[in-house]
Amino acid sequence: MSKDYHHPPGSRWGVLFLVLIGTIAGLAYFASRENPSDVPEEVSGDVQVQPGKPSADVLPGKHQPPVALFGYKPHPNETRQFLSTLPQPKLRQAAPQLFAARGPPQDAFLYRALYKAYRDKFGTDWQVGRQGIGDCVSWGWAHACDIHLAIMYCQGDSADWRPVATESIYGGSRVEARGVSRGGYSDGSYGGAAAKWVRDYGLIFREAYPSVDLSAYSSRRAKDWGNYGNGGKDDAGALDREAQKSPVRTVALVSTFDEAAAAIQSGYPVPVCSGQGFASTRDAEGFCKASGSWSHCMCFIGVRHDRRGLLCLNSWGPTWVSGPKWPADMPDGSFWVDEATVNRMLRQNDSFSVSGYDGFPFRQLDHAAWVHRAKQDEPIYALAL
Numbered sequence: 001m002s003k004d005y006h007h008p009p010g011s012r013w014g015v016l017f018l019v020l021i022g023t024i025a026g027l028a029y030f031a032s033r034e035n036p037s038d039v040p041e042e043v044s045g046d047v048q049v050q051p052g053k054p055s056a057d058v059l060p061g062k063h064q065p066p067v068a069l070f071g072y073k074p075h076p077n078e079t080r081q082f083l084s085t086l087p088q089p090k091l092r093q094a095a096p097q098l099f100a101a102r103g104p105p106q107d108a109f110l111y112r113a114l115y116k117a118y119r120d121k122f123g124t125d126w127q128v129g130r131q132g133i134g135d136c137v138s139w140g141w142a143h144a145c146d147i148h149l150a151i152m153y154c155q156g157d158s159a160d161w162r163p164v165a166t167e168s169i170y171g172g173s174r175v176e177a178r179g180v181s182r183g184g185y186s187d188g189s190y191g192g193a194a195a196k197w198v199r200d201y202g203l204i205f206r207e208a209y210p211s212v213d214l215s216a217y218s219s220r221r222a223k224d225w226g227n228y229g230n231g232g233k234d235d236a237g238a239l240d241r242e243a244q245k246s247p248v249r250t251v252a253l254v255s256t257f258d259e260a261a262a263a264i265q266s267g268y269p270v271p272v273c274s275g276q277g278f279a280s281t282r283d284a285e286g287f288c289k290a291s292g293s294w295s296h297c298m299c300f301i302g303v304r305h306d307r308r309g310l311l312c313l314n315s316w317g318p319t320w321v322s323g324p325k326w327p328a329d330m331p332d333g334s335f336w337v338d339e340a341t342v343n344r345m346l347r348q349n350d351s352f353s354v355s356g357y358d359g360f361p362f363r364q365l366d367h368a369a370w371v372h373r374a375k376q377d378e379p380i381y382a383l384a385l
Helices: 007-031 076-083 111-122 136-154 166-174 191-200 219-228 237-242 257-265 340-346
Strands: 250-253 270-282 289-302 309-313 332-337 353-354 370-371 381-383
Touching: 007 166, 076 191, 111 309, 136 166, 136 270, 136 353, 166 191, 166 219, 166 237, 191 250, 191 270, 191 353, 250 289, 257 270, 257 289, 257 309, 257 353, 257 381, 270 340, 270 353, 289 332, 289 340, 309 340, 309 353, 332 340
Parallel strands: none
Antiparallel strands: 250 353, 270 289, 289 309, 309 332, 370 381
């Protein structure tokens, strides 16, 4: 026979008291998160990457990364609203010349321009960095801008090359681009906001400014600027005005493999925001199998046609993925993605191509021109210009 157990009246008041105390403690915790003097506890240590020096890489090569290293939070309505402000929002509208028939399609390896520009600037070989919080959108967009600017440098359209500060894109996309006063301390951004920031404001570079030294990536700074916007709490708009000196002139939505391939073949990388995940081992041809779900932003930086695919550059350091490469100089931390998976990723309609020109002029780039290093202290590969 079962027995009915009854709590004495006093115990019920005790439970209610504990619930009340827990609620007050929770409210106090969230209030403290908005206190600028407190360092958000999600950042237990600062990840820093100094240009010209190898990046720290703590991700195990055989395991999926922690959730903190994602950070794509789609806002489809806001992205559509931004697209409605563009005179030619889609790549086929903005750049019909990229799709004109010009013979067989060509492979393209845009990272080779970055190798050369980085070596010229810092005297060392470029290595992919590692994000420290969920600021992947800023890394995907910074990779696109870095590579496009490197191509402009190699083509003689720019006298200098400088790497882009991810923290600026992250803060600007979360605050200024969205027209809010605070972005909060929970991580994440989306492609449409980053596109609006780099087009309507611009780029800040990895160098020292009067108010802040941005020579090294700082995850703590990214967290702070994600709340206060580009430049942080006390910037008073100074870095916003500085960014406007270096805008990305044109952005356009990319929705298919063929569109991305056409953009890349003329030197326009594609930051890709999607929910598609991948295995951490490349197959014999350098491809990673689509697997699982990542709310993540990366960057398409190459195209091949022997087995149709795009080269995807991640922001988790050089060792998170292993396996064969093609070609041999493809960046550590990158992998090839097959055409069907690319189309699935781009159908989320939050991936853009970037251009430092007015529009997307067609450019015949010599992506196959590279040479082996002749001396030990020279880069392994360089553009033969």
